[in-house]
Amino acid sequence: MPRQLFTPTSWTGGFYELAIELVEPSDERLLTALRALWSHASLDGCYLDRSREPSDQPRAAVDLASLTVGHLHGIATVDSTTPIACGSIVIREAPEAGGSDWMVFYLPLGALGEIRPVGGYPFDGADHDGWRVPLDSWLADLGRAIWKSIPFDLGLIGFEASGELRAAQVLMSDVPETCHFGLLVPGAEGTLNYHPRTERDW
16 A cells, blocks of 8 residues: 555644745745745645545645645655655735745654654754754755745745744844754845754754
C-alpha cells in the first residue's frame, strides 16, 4: 500500500516556514507568488482537503479564489526521496494600518518528523542544527525561485516566522546581527541575499 501522506498527525506541532512579505498589497503580486510557489519542481499540489489523500481528490487551481480559500495543501520532496505533507496560506493585514501581504509556505513539524529527527523542537532546548541548517538552505532556494517570478520585500525562514520581522525594520536598521530566523533580503541591482540565522532558538 502507498504510504499515507495526509494523516491527522502530519499537520500537528506548529509550522516551519518560508514567509514572504509583499509590502504593497496587491492581488496580482500575491497570486504571482502563490503560483511561483506551487509550480516549483519539488512541490506537488495544491489540494483543498487535508483529510483526504491527494490521489483521492482533484488538484485545485491557483487562481484569485486561492487568496481567500485559506490553506492550500500539497506534497514536498525536501530531500529528493521522501515526500511529506506541506501547505501554504496567505495573510492579508489591514491596509489602512499599513499592513503587508504575506505568502507563507510551511512544513508542519508532524510531517517533518517523518524525515528529520525533530524530537521536541522547539521546546526541548536541544541543538537541532543538524536538520535545520540544510532545511533552511532548501527553503532559501525555494525563496530564490519565487523571487525570479516576483521580487518581494523580505523572506523569513524558521519556526512560525511570518510577521516576526518586517522589511521596514530591516530597511531602517539593516540586517540584525543576531536573529532567530534566516533572512532573504533584496540587495543592489535586483539581487536577493540570504542571511542564515545566527541564533539556535526558534
